[in-house]
Amino acid sequence: MAPDPSGTPRAATVLVASNRGPVSYTLGDDGELTSRRGGGGLVSGLSAIGSGADTLWVCSALGEGDREAVRRGVGEPGVLMLAIDEETHTAAYNGIANSVLWFIHHLLYQTPLEPVFDDGFRRRWEAYERYNASFARALADRAATGAAVLVQDYHLALVPGLLRQLRPDLRIGHFSHTPWAPVDYFRLLPDDIAAQLLRGLLGADRTCFLTRRWADAFGECAVRILGPDALAGTRIGVHGLGADAAFLKERAHRPDVAERMAALREQIGPDRKTIVRVDRTELSKNIVRGLLAYRQLLRTRPEWRERVVHLAFAYPSRQDLAVYRDYTAEVARLAGEVNDEFGTDGWTPVVLHVRDDFARSLAAYRLADVALVNPIRDGMNLVAKEIPVVSDAGCALVLSREAGAHEELGEYAITVNPYDVTGTADALHTALTMPEAERTRRTGELARAATALPPSRWFLDQLEALRA
Incomplete structure (x- = not known):
């Protein structure tokens, strides 16, 4: 994100939010930080926008190298890495995103034994809420009036709804890179959690998927769980990512x-x-x-x-x-x-x-x-x-x-x-x-x-x- 003449970062007009960012850091035994640039569709996409745009990528510090980079103020232009505490990140990422939401959308549970939504699950869910709230606040603080915000994947399913409350002026999109579960399987989740996830995504102006099949499954979940008018304020899009x-x-x-x-x-x-x-x-x-x-x-x-x-x-x-x-x-x-x-x-x-x-x-x-x-x-x-x-x-x-x-x-x-x-x-x-x-x-x-x-x-x- 480019600075204005006073040295203060300008508000971004295009923002991307994802758990993993375009750069990561490794901390060597000698204390030296080494950066590694990632690839993929989002990196290519931001490059395609051109250097004249004010863009910002908001991501999480994923390891000790990333957290140390944040502590030292090391970073790249156009990247904001959030130093969310390790306990919250672990509970949100492993405890909910990868152990619950991934399993739901990929139909992976052995249902005679799992899932079990107990007090431990509720504590992990609170961490997932805090994790998403950290992203929503960071995006709200850095977005220009009317900016476009593209939120990525199941790690950040609550962000669109939270961000909509903070900044109703923004154009918000969410993209799911996973399948979406059919409604009967999605309803394995506790009723309040299922509704909260759907409302989170429906906070976006556009909620997008890789195929029509996953988009239709989401739409059915929204209507069956939240009611016939659930999709009134959101457009559902399909964008099938191709090979480079x-x-x-x-x-x-x-x-x-x-x-x-x-x-x-x-x-x-x-x-x-x-x-x-x-x-x-x-x-x-x-x-x-x-x-x-x-x-x-x-x-x-x-x-x-x-x-x-x-x-x-x-x-x-x-x-x-x-x-x-x-x-x-x-x-x-x-x-x-x-x-x-x-x-x-x-x-x-x-x-x-x-x-x-x-x-x-x-x-x-x-x-x-x-x-x-x-x-x-x-x-x-x-x-x-x-x-x-x-x-x-x-x-x-x-x-x-x-x-x-x-x-x-x-x-x-x-x-x-x-x-x-x-x-x-x-x-x-x-x-x-x-x-x-x-x-x-x-x-x-x-x-x-x-x-x-x-x-x-x-x-x-x-x-x-x-x-x-």
Whole structure:
């Protein structure tokens, strides 16, 4: 945010709010702070606005490095990092956002045992309210009259309503990057909490989603829980985030990617097809059933033994939560079990990598004959869009009908029910045996659909619609 001649920061005309910001800091043993710039659609979008705009990104300090940067007054122009106390952030982020709201929208609860909304939940919910209130106050203090504010995701679901009370002059948008739960599942939440979440989002002028399916689910929840006039003051928008083709194609042909490709080819071996998946070990990504389907393929169609390799990149996620640690361990255990059952001296059926390496992911994209994207439920899933853009020889996409990307890509993919292991194994066989001309045709169609709304345009479309 640029200063005026007196040195005081000018009020911003475009503001973005998100849990994670565009920059993070690491505190070294010598006390030195190192910054790292992030990427993604919002960063690209703010760049697309141009340097003449007064923009501000409000985010949370996520670790000790970030908190130390705030204490020292270290930062970047256009970024306001909030030093919310660690206890409040942990309770709001892990205790509510990732352990309740994520589970609700991705339908992850084992309902005979969970959820349990007790006094501990209520204390964590109070922290979530404080966390959202901190963002609302910061935005209200820094926004120019009539400014556009774009609030991001389920971490900040209460912000639009709180901000509307503080600054009724603002144009407020909220974007949900997750699915939205169907009304009967959303009603697992206590009635007052469900209503509070809906009213929070309905404080926005525009409440936006990645697909029409998620938008319709939100609308049904609002009407069924709050009444027939619930949507009167809010417009619901749909903006399907696409892949950044120019960046991906350039980045995928740098020397470090070529080095990773050579290493992967050595692991795969000559004249073998590849089934590629690249995911975080997020419960909703369904990695375990993907491995079970691959094992089923090798058991029932022995002709594929020693002729195919499953490149499974499963990067650890949310390891501070026990259920995620257990899931990550199960992925590794099952991959080892498949290798023990079928592996030979010259063939490793599953090549599992668990250390996050973007260059290696791009190398796998280029080598993919088949892409396996089988989430239980996903707001969009950019991997499904990125692999067809990058794949060297074209790839067949095996895609869950529960991925948001299926709305745009399903016509050219092989659709699977993510719970059906046998059906997924059959789909893998179909993908592996797809004629080259058909695979090439489908890859071209997938790439065109996947890049229809690139990140910078995705952001600007939301901003223009909000200002209209």
